Amino acid sequence: MLGRVNHIALAVPDLAAAVETYRTTLGATVTEPQALPEHGVTVVFVTLPNTKVELLEPLGPQSSIAAFLAKNPAGGMHHICYEVEDIIAARDHLLLSGARVLGDGNPRIGAHGKPVLFLHPKDFWGTLIELEQV
Amino acid sequence: MLGRVNHIALAVPDLAAAVETYRTTLGATVTEPQALPEHGVTVVFVTLPNTKVELLEPLGPQSSIAAFLAKNPAGGMHHICYEVEDIIAARDHLLLSGARVLGDGNPRIGAHGKPVLFLHPKDFWGTLIELEQV
Numbered sequence: 001m002l003g004r005v006n007h008i009a010l011a012v013p014d015l016a017a018a019v020e021t022y023r024t025t026l027g028a029t030v031t032e033p034q035a036l037p038e039h040g041v042t043v044v045f046v047t048l049p050n051t052k053v054e055l056l057e058p059l060g061p062q063s064s065i066a067a068f069l070a071k072n073p074a075g076g077m078h079h080i081c082y083e084v085e086d087i088i089a090a091r092d093h094l095l096l097s098g099a100r101v102l103g104d105g106n107p108r109i110g111a112h113g114k115p116v117l118f119l120h121p122k123d124f125w126g127t128l129i130e131l132e133q134v
Numbered sequence: 135m136l137g138r139v140n141h142i143a144l145a146v147p148d149l150a151a152a153v154e155t156y157r158t159t160l161g162a163t164v165t166e167p168q169a170l171p172e173h174g175v176t177v178v179f180v181t182l183p184n185t186k187v188e189l190l191e192p193l194g195p196q197s198s199i200a201a202f203l204a205k206n207p208a209g210g211m212h213h214i215c216y217e218v219e220d221i222i223a224a225r226d227h228l229l230l231s232g233a234r235v236l237g238d239g240n241p242r243i244g245a246h247g248k249p250v251l252f253l254h255p256k257d258f259w260g261t262l263i264e265l266e267q268v
Contacts, residue, residue: 001161004184008142008214012259021258025231027135048216050138050184055259076260077211080142082160082182097159124155125146125189125209 001090003083006112006132007045007054011065012075015042015057022046022055030055039111040064054081054111079118079128087115087133099123107133135224137217140246140266141179141188145199146209149176149191156180156189164189173245174198188215188245213252213262221249221267233257241267 012018015033022028029047036043040063046053056078058066068078084090087107094101100120110116110132119129146152149167156162163181170177174197180187190212192200202212218224221241228235234254244250244266253263 002156002180002182005139005142005182005187008139010259010261018259022136025228025233025257026263027227046136048136048139053139053214072260074256074260077214080187080211093161094159099159121210122208123159125144125152126206127144127209127211129160 001084001093003085003134005051006081006083006130006134007052008080009054009056009078009130010075011056011058011068011072011078013057013069013073015044015055018055018057018075019044022053035059036111040066041111043111079130081116081130081132083134084131085133087117087131090131091117094119135218135227137219137268139185140215140217140264140268141186142214143188143190143212143264144209145190145192145202145206145212147191147203147207149178149189152189152191152209153178156187169193170245174200175245177245213264215250215264215266217268218265219267221251221265224265225251228253 019030023030031045033042033044040060041056042059044055102118107115107117115133117131121128153164157164165179167176167178175190176193178189236252241249241251249267251265255262
């Protein structure tokens with residue numbers, strides 16, 4: 001079921017400063033910031049040869065990552081996104097296995113314009129997993 | 135400087151149970167467990183088309199991940215390993231940028247038999263970064 005690692009998402013409290021760290025200290029290629037108010041984040045991508053790292057800064061009061069940063073003020077690793085071929089088939093298999101899908105169980109359109117689901121970290125050894133149909 | 139994401143490492147309190155989750159619930163290919171007493175871990179790899187996820191369980195009293203699991207008993211995302219072409223050049227650039235390298239600053243031989251360094255998470259927005267020369 002699991003396909004490519006689409007991205008690894010890191011929450012940061014100060015996106016401009018984090019971009020500077022990745023660009024200058026780590027010598028990586030970083031995209032321009034994109035505000036995604038419907039997801040409550042501003043995002044940049046660190047482009048790597050085989051996948052990407054997504055740096056997320058909270059945007060607005062409803063941000064999904066504000067609670068994470070309240071617990072981890074310096075920032076930290078937030079989730080891993082895996083690609084799947086068929087997100088409905090993946091969801092149904094997960095539910096039959098007893099795993100919990102966050103929200104109402106229906107895929108929503110994610111930050112990349114594709115259907116996504118998030119899985120409960122308590123069912124996956126403390127790691128928040130996003131599935132994206134590509 | 136940053137090359138491919140070599141692996142994403144997740145610490146787990148029960149490797150056999152976590153392997154079952156990745157193999158059965160998530161439908162992924164998982165390698166056989168390897169005990170690495172000199173690194174204080176038992177490791178398996180979840181093989182994905184573009185990179186791998188490393189599941190780490192503590193091994194022995196000196197385990198480098200025991201403290202992490204004491205803080206995160208359910209497990210969690212532990213570090214990201216990036217490939218670099220020249221680990222000494224990478225280290226020297228990082229030190230000149232004011233970033234801290236863990237340990238005595240000299241690469242040691244990592245779990246894959248290649249020279250590795252770990253960077254201080256406080257200098258990288260809460261994320262523990264491993265560099266591996268490939």
